[in-house]
Amino acid sequence: xxxxxxxxxxxxxxxxxxxxxxxxxxxxxxxxxxxxxxxxxxxxxxxxxxxxxxxxxxxxxxxxxxxxxxxxxxxxxxxxxxxxxxxxxxxxxxxxxxxxxxxxxxxxxxxxxxxxxxxxxxxxxxxxxxxxxxxxxxxxxxxxxxxxxxxxxxxxxxxxxxxxxxxxxxxxxxxxxxxxxxxxxxxxxxxxxxxxxxxxxxxxxxxxxxxxxxxxxxxxxxxxxxxxxxxxxxxxxxxxxxxxxxxxxxxxxxxxxxxxxxxxxxxxxxxxxxxxxxxxxxxxxxxxxxxxxxxxxxxxxxxxxxxxxxxxxxxxxxxxxxxxxxxxxxxxxxxxxxxxxxxxxxxxxxxxxxxxxxxxxxxxxxxxxxxxxxxxxxxxxxxxxxxx
Ligand SMILES: Cc1cc2nc3c(=O)[nH]c(=O)nc-3n(C[C@H](O)[C@H](O)[C@H](O)COP(=O)(O)O)c2cc1C
Numbered sequence: 078x079x080x081x082x083x084x085x086x087x088x089x090x091x092x093x094x095x096x097x098x099x100x101x102x103x104x105x106x107x108x109x110x111x112x113x114x115x116x117x118x119x120x121x122x123x124x125x126x127x128x129x130x131x132x133x134x135x136x137x138x139x140x141x142x143x144x145x146x147x148x149x150x151x152x153x154x155x156x157x158x159x160x161x162x163x164x165x166x167x168x169x170x171x172x173x174x175x176x177x178x179x180x181x182x183x184x185x186x187x188x189x190x191x192x193x194x195x196x197x198x199x200x201x202x203x204x205x206x207x208x209x210x211x212x213x214x215x216x217x218x219x220x221x222x223x224x225x226x227x228x229x230x231x232x233x234x235x236x237x238x239x240x241x242x243x244x245x246x247x248x249x250x251x252x253x254x255x256x257x258x259x260x261x262x263x264x265x266x267x268x269x270x271x272x273x274x275x276x277x278x279x280x281x282x283x284x285x286x287x288x289x290x291x292x293x294x295x296x297x298x299x300x301x302x303x304x305x306x307x308x309x310x311x312x313x314x315x316x317x318x319x320x321x322x323x324x325x326x327x328x329x330x331x332x333x334x335x336x337x338x339x340x341x342x343x344x345x346x347x348x349x350x351x352x353x354x355x356x357x358x359x360x361x362x363x364x365x366x367x368x369x370x371x372x373x374x375x376x377x378x379x380x381x382x383x384x385x386x387x388x389x390x391x392x393x394x395x396x397x398x399x400x401x402x403x404x405x406x407x408x409x410x411x412x413x414x415x416x417x418x419x420x421x422x423x424x425x426x427x428x429x430x431x432x433x434x435x436x437x438x439x440x441x442x443x444x445x446x447x448x449x450x451x452x453x454x455x456x457x458x459x460x461x462x463x464x465x
Contacts, residue, residue, distance in 0.1 A: 082393035083386070083401065084423035087130075089339050089376065091306030092254050094130035094174055094400075096423075097393060098414040101342075101380050101402040102133040102178040102257070102312075104149070106190040111138065111151020113160030118167050124407055125171030126431060128414030131400070132173045134164050136180035136259050139244035140237065142215050143181030143265065146190050147198070147206050152179060152244040161251035169252070172431045176255035177248050178312065179241065183265030184218040184226035197224075219269050220276040234281060234291065242298035249303060256303055257310035258295060263317075263347030266292050270329070271348055272320040289329055293336060300337040310378070312342035315365035319348040323368045330373035340400065341369045342378040357381075359388060367397035378402050386417035416451050 084096045107116045117134070124132045137150040144151070151157045161177070168175035187198045200211050208214070217233075218226035229237065241258070248256050260266035268274045269291040275282045281290050296311070303309055311333060315326040330341050343366040346352040362381035370377040379398035383389050389401040407413050415434065418424070419442060441447055 079422035081390055081418075081421040081423040083390050083421060084418055087399065089255075089308040092174060092308055095172070096128070096130040096414065096418075097400050098129045098389070098417065099131040099176075099378060099400050099402040100124040100129045100133055100407050101404040102135045102259075103404055103408070104135045104145075106146050106148035108148050108150040111141075111144070111149065111153065111157050113150060113157075113164055117150070117160075118163055121164050121175075122167045122171050123411040125168045125173035126434070127407070127410075127412040128418065129173050129403075129407075130414075131176050131255065132168045133257065133402075134161070134168075134175075134177040134253075136178045136264075137161070137244070137248075139179050139181055139240045141210070141213060142186060142217060143183070144214065145182040145186055145264075146188055147203065147208060148190060149182075152177075152247045153240065155247065158247050158251050161248065161253070165252040174255065175253045176257065176310075177251075177253045178257040178259050179244050179248070180259035181237070181241075181265040183268050184216050184222050184224065185264055186216045187214055217265070219274060219282060222274070228277070231279065231281075238291070238294045238298050241295045242302045245299045246302040249307070255308045255310060256299065257312055257342060258292070258299060259312050260292050261312045261314040261342075261344045261347060262352040263314070266295065267314055267317070267321075267347060270321055270325075271317065273348060285325060285328070289332060292329070293333060296333050296336045296338055303337075305337075308339040309337055310340040310342050311338050312344055314345050314347050314352065315341075315343045315362070315369065316345045317348045318346060318350070321348075323365060326365070326369060327373045330369055330375045334373075334375050338375070340376045340378055341366075341373065342380065342402065343369055343398075344380055359384060360392065363392055363397050366392075367395075370396070370398060376400070380404065386420040389417065390421055410451065416449065419449060420452070 087094050137152045138144050140153050165175040189198050216226040217229050220228045270288050275288050280287050313326050316322045345362050359382050363379045366377040366379035376399040378400040380402035384406045392398050
């Protein structure tokens with residue numbers, strides 16, 4: 078066995094992860110009226126059984142208005158709790174710690190699913206799919222937007238902050254151990270942070286301090302309902318390409334850490350263009366995680382085209398992040414963590430997979446002359462000749 082940081086345990090507050098592989102939040106667009114379905118259970122289960130230390134449930138909405146699509150998952154009513162409990166239970170049953178991201182789409186609400194084009198939804202299409210509350214499914218923003226979203230009043234902002242607290246309370250009731258506040262990708266909280274989008278003239282707009290007020294109040298409200306021994310993450314677009322960049326992110330992290338935030342999940346984009354890059358290359362957001370960790374004085378999670386085991390291990394060894402989040406590569410290979418453990422020579426039996434799987438894979442590895450199907454290329458294709 079070799080010493081691998083990726084497969085070393087890590088403890089944050091009262092929660093210990095068996096390794097540092099995290100499955101990033103990924104929308105499934107498959108809920109019905111916010112309720113989790115069998116698909117969600119299968120999906121999180123296969124990620125947990127693949128050996129990740131932490132498995133995130135997708136951006137789950139704190140308000141009906143916050144739903145990006147008809148299929149968004151919800152935590153805005155108590156009757157969502159049983160479905161969320163099934164997800165948390167299933168993640169735990171399969172050996173991982175259960176995490177959930179909470180979000181609100183703001184002006185980006187009410188769209189077609191990505192595979193149906195992702196454009197603004199129409200009332201006719203929504204009603205054809207059984208939506209009965211089109212008018213209540215309102216698009217809201219910090220200030221009136223060009224595309225017709227309505228500006229929130231101050232009273233509505235206070236109610237919204239309370240909705241976040243109630244959603245956090247439901248996630249605790251459902252048995253999740255980690256909650257993440259989605260403050261990235263051009264959605265509502267990010268719209269408040271943005272100097273371009275947030276044109277409010279009261280104390281929720283204008284200066285940097287005012288623009289971060291909503292997030293700070295949400296963090297405080299979340300902490301009222303989230304036990305002190307459970308970690309709280311925040312996802313930021315550390316560089317949004319529109320006036321909010323690493324310097325602002327570092328200052329923000331320093332402001333929210335004392336309020337009880339433990340980890341910054343370092344993403345980018347969303348005000349202009351897509352936050353999910355296909356073109357920027359391996360580990361395109363790792364520099365942001367490195368910057369937050371070094372200058373923000375807070376733990377960071379790296380995400381974005383982290384594809385190979387040796388790549389993930391190097392990010393940790395170089396001190397660029399504390400956690401490694403995988404999204405699309407885990408879709409391709411839900412067993413990525415156990416595959417990475419074998420490639421890095423880590424102890425899969427103890428560190429990665431449930432015994433029903435680990436026992437057999439360990440035994441096969443012991444035979445010495447079988448190379449798994451995923452072997453052959455790594456991030457450094459020239460030097461990786463594919464030997465086990
Ligand atoms: C299908 C899909 C759904 C996603 N849903 C979310 C989400 O719910 N919340 C979020 O913050 N990011 C979401 N993302 C972004 C991922 O969490 C991740 O940051 C991004 O895909 C880059 O990582 P990757 O290169 O490993 O895929 C989603 C990405 C994909 C592909």
